[in-house]
Amino acid sequence: MTKGNLAMVLHAHLPYVRSEEPGSLEEDWFFQALVECYLPLLETLEEAYRAKDQTPKITIGLSPTLLSLLDDDLLKNRFEEWVAIRLKVLNTLETVCIAAVQHLKEHLKRQLGSWKTCKGDLIGRFKKLQASEVIDILTCAATHGYLPLLRENPETVRAQLKTAVREHQRLFTKAPLGIWLPECAYYEGLDELMAESGLRYAVLDGHGLLNADPRPRYGLYAPICTRRGVAFFGRDSESTLPVWSARDGYPGNPNYREFHRDLGWDLSTENLKKIGFKEKRPLGIKLFKISAKNTSLENKQEYDPQAAKESVKKDAENFLKDRKKQLIKLEESMQIEPFLIAPFDAELFGHWWFEGPQFLSYLFIKSQKEGIKLITLKEALQLTPKIQLCSPSPSSWGQGGFHNYWLNKSNDWIVHEWSKAGREMVSICSEGLTVASHIKIIKQAGRELLLSQSSDWSFILKAGTTTELARERIHLHLKRFWMLINSIKDNKIINEKVIEEIEKEDCIFPLISPIDWRKKI
DSSP: OOOEEEEEEEEEOOOOOOOSSTTOHHHHHHHHHIIIIIHHHHHHHHHHHHSTTOOOOEEEEEOHHHHHHHTOHHHHHHHHHHHHHHHHHHHTOSSSSHHHHHHHHHHHHHHHHHHHHTTTOHHHHHHHHHHTTSEEEEEEOTTOBOGGGGTTSHHHHHHHHHHHHHHHHHHHSSOOSEEEOGGGOBOTTHHHHHHHTTOOEEEEOHHHHHTOBSOOTTTTSSOEEOTTSOEEEEOOHHHHHHHHOTTTSGGGOTTSBOSSOOHHHHSOHHHHHHTTOSSOOOOSOOOBBOOSTTOOGGGOOBOOHHHHHHHHHHHHHHHHHHHHHHHHHHHHHOSSOOEEEEEEEGGGBTTTBTTHHHHHHHHHHHTGGGTEEEOOHHHHHHTOSSOEEOBOOOBOSSGGGOSTTTSSTTTTHHHHHHHHHHHHHHHHHHSOOOOHHHHHHHHHHHHHHHHHTBHHHHHHHHHTSSHHHHHHHHHHHHHHHHHHHHHHHTTOOOOHHHHHHHHHHTOOOTTOOGGGGOOOO
16 A cells, blocks of 8 residues: 655756866766766666566756756767776776776676667657656756846846756757756745746755745645746655765765775876876776775775675665655645655765665665655646645755855855846847847857856855866856957957857857847836
């Protein structure tokens, strides 16, 4: 007997890290995500779908910037060589961590084979899974802009949403109904712009529902709906903490693979140069386990794949048993079937937590036996004939539900730059462009403005990692934006080669429309 419903929601996103030059750090981010997360995740879902005794169901948000990377032929053509270099390095390790080396070699070869079989068309594989109703695909804001900080110019928020919907429809042939709001951040009135863009549901942090007006009758365990017809689901921390927390949750299991111990830091600079790297850097080759609590990185023990496999099975069983207890308790006090909404960053499953895809596989195998029905958010709405009308509370994914991770002394200077550039973009697009060359320029200016608004750069500045890269990205896109805008304002002709070079580097959103920034009359 079904005790209730569980919606696993994954947010798959990377900033626009396309680089014309191979071997960049940004390129590593993308390729590591492919071999550790996105390819294993697809394999897990496809195998579960083919199995007759499993009912895999997840909701997954695929951000427009990630989709642009997955669709990029330049990057696709480099991926196989990137994997080959890692396999070459592993082949030189004859007496170190033998079991872990062999396991990683097998993993890389399997993902490479999966890549070759589909000819790098991961988008096509996601599309098939959606057609089979295994997954419900959400979009995201175009460049993962933190929307509450862009609200001074509402048209810039609209452009983030409409550009995303248009790009999603281009790649999947139909428009999305759901969206993963960047950082789950919400502000009053955002639902109006969502509805205008054809978006009908999203996930918020728990604060967004628990502080809604009026307070929802069923708290986090049923969706709410605004008067503009947009539904919202709330994150259940009881379901997410055991999976999310490296300190208190499953990813901290001592048998699991250690994320921070990378062979690229262990090898000497001389050895790195022999395989084509100028300096120490992570290679995505990890051969050690988390080990006992407080074990220093240099004293980590060798990774044991079999022990990790046994641990992940136990953790998945524990997770489902706890969800069953939670649902039984909720069922006693609710007049509708309770929903548990468990949202996560997709890269937790495979990249940060290497065993994550195995964990999902066990959920697909065991959930029915525990009386738990896995559903998508779209299905959850179909199962809820009457939804309480509420106005969500402003909130975010960040600590305490506030905006302070994306607005603090490390990154608050960006907001003024976004506002100034946004006002100019709205102004020039509202005037009515008629000159063909100007339309081409303003489209590229729109791309640069959107790329500068990525919340990833604000996050990096606060976190203190690769901050120089984040600053460079912000300044580069804003510099290009103002050069393009001023050429129209001052009626100056830009060298065609300069524009072509910018378009070549930032070749994103082919259907971008200046109309999205136009003020409503």
